[in-house]
Amino acid sequence: MAALAVAGVASAQSSVTLFGVVDASISHYSATSRDLYNGVSYNAFGFPVYNPLYVNKGSVKTSKTVLANSGYNSSRLGFRGTEDLGGGLAASFWLEAPITNDDGATGVSTFARRSTVSLSGGFGEVRLGRDYTPSFWNDTVFDPFGTNGVGTNLISTANGFNPTGGAGGFGGNLNSTRSSNSIGYFLPPNLGGFYGQLMYAFHEKTKYDPGLATPNVASNSRAGRYVGGRFGYANGPLDLALAYGRSTVADDFYAGTTGNVNTLNFGVSYDFGPVKLFSELSQAKLKTEVDGNFVVQPASVPSTKLNGWLLGVTVPVGAGLIRASYSAVKYKTGNTTNDLFFNDQNNNPKANKLALGYVHNLSKRTALYATIARVSNKNGAALSVANQPFANNAANVFTPKTSSGYDFGIRHAF
Template identity: 90%
Template sequence: MAALAVAGVASAQSSVTLFGVVDASISGYSSTSRDMYNGVSYNAFGVPVYDPFYVNQGRVKTSKTGMANSGYNSSRLGFRGTEDLGGGLAASFWLEAPITNDDGATGVSTFARRSTVSLSGGFGEVRLGRDYTPTFWNDTVFDPFGTNGVGTNLISTANGFNTDGGAGGFGGNLNSTRASNSIGYFLPPNLGGFYGQVMYAFHEQTKYSPGLATPDVANNSRAGRYVGGRFGYANGPLDVALAYGSSTVGDDFYAGVTNKVNTLNLGASYDFGPAKLFGELSQAKLKTDIDGNFIVHPGSVPSTKLNGWLLGVTVPVGAGLIRASYSAVKYKTGNNNDDLFFNDQRNNPKANKLALGYVHNLSKRTALYATVARVSNKNGASLSVGNQPFISNSVFTPKNSTGYDFGIRHAF
């Protein structure tokens, strides 16, 4: 009787929940490259030279059709739990694994989506483990497509979200979406609509004393570190947030060089009722820091910027939801006179993307969806839908990429 009583108290003070999403779609992707040479070149004096024998080779294309996952919501399987510690304190955990239900190849073999343990109370929440970075939250919250499927905005794509092969996207930033080994703090939810978080992620590199004992190997001293924060206000139909993050993407101890990607973005949404509008401005800057003991001309280490913007809308229609977004990015190298987001006074690589979609809710947990999207590249940019590769060489230049998702999502 005593044992049963203790067990009853324990179950009342703690809970564990199994949850997940199974999302499958028929998806298709294609990427087109073109021969941009028209037979005219320019000599050292700027005089046009015409080659009458050159025959333009037109366009070439890669394409793929098959079954995919996560076209509307990311497929996942997770466990979360909370224990009431009394006095307003609570301990909790969250383990969330990505799954590839289209082929069953990836199951609960890794909790790479989120793996955290936390302590919360009137002071807010302290969270330890692997989690979303503050700067990624604006990319996904203020995207009508939630950074899922072919509709994912170009800001997220260019910064590294869903990049295959672990390259990390812009600047090789592996912390563009999530950071491991992190300490996070979240403000309490009772601040009249104000919210915020800060995060620090350890690089977990070995430190040597004396410093000259450090092995002469790249990226073994500071790479992997992340620090960032996000603060916003949400009340009624309005939600607006500003985020900043700095990720150390590379270092060379003996050269005194540290490479960082610094990201700043501002996102907002407003629900008018008949329609909800979304917007985001973003800038990521790849910066090289040189130790004070080294004399390097600033012009020898030019910074590279990735500027982006997004406009989107969702319109509820009965049991359905219409979604649309237009996003654009532009790369800038060195010091030029372009305006921050819009003017293009030089031939900087740039791209834009249009995405349209419809979701039909069969119930609160099950939905059918359809999405189409098209990316247009200029001046050497090579962003694509669904990471579909381009044929790119001395003849062909990446131009357009299109894709579609037709699928079903079930959440539990």
């Protein structure tokens, strides 16, 4: 009976496809922290104070060599299908699971990469489920390395990294890459090169009426919600797009506050033939906003910004492709503390990254690849290749400085 049921479902589809990617690499990651204190500190008035007895502790390096996956394309296994409903309408599904082919530990246990059902026609497409957020698309489309492996641009790395060690990415954003429980709308493809999408993701929190019955628990009312959109133009060698996303990362019902990460980015690429150029500008802003009347909030709640930019290039060489990118990010705080003499209190953390790579296509589905990358941190930024951890810094002796890594691998798609 089970076999007949499966056969019945399959026969009702116009097409059903099994697809996937198996990507494996030998990879190495390292991260170096240094003791930057030279015996000089500054008092409350900004004057230098020298400690001749201090002995600099040098540097500490962490490193590891692994058999990794997803160095060129993300390893995955998926099923997708379409049914022609007539009159230009079609129903589709897409179930895509991440796999870790290096150890086999993760298989089709979840469809966390994408799990959607949709209805499409002349009006466009309405898509329901878990999918990429509009604000993430520019990070990956305009990155020569496609946000995979050690070459992933720093904009994507920083947006997916929480410096405080908490859950989620920058500011605790759980929607930096994908959103669950979402409704998406995509413009039809016949608009002369113009394209776009809108997305709303439900927070699925319980609402109480009257409101004072709401439990006094942090992030109990709105956290998890996402609203965003992306619109662009692609024609011939030119592709450009502007995207915005607003992700609710925290809320306090009785204080009347909501924490949001607002992401705005713009990307453009142009294919000259011998070379293809990529670029992106991005800003993510963590801001606490007043949205209730239970308490009087301060006139200004400091916000934190994450600004980033990217320049990249790909160069076809026979059956191969050379890839390179340079990306940089800077954290900016909303605090306005004045600096005193030599005591620079507003040195904002920042980092930059250089990545180089080569892909050699053995066929349309199989490729060999090699990538190297290096990250340089300044003023306390702690970004690294493949999120390689820096040495334990409990005593605040060592400051994260550099991180490097490489991938040598093979990718097969089916």
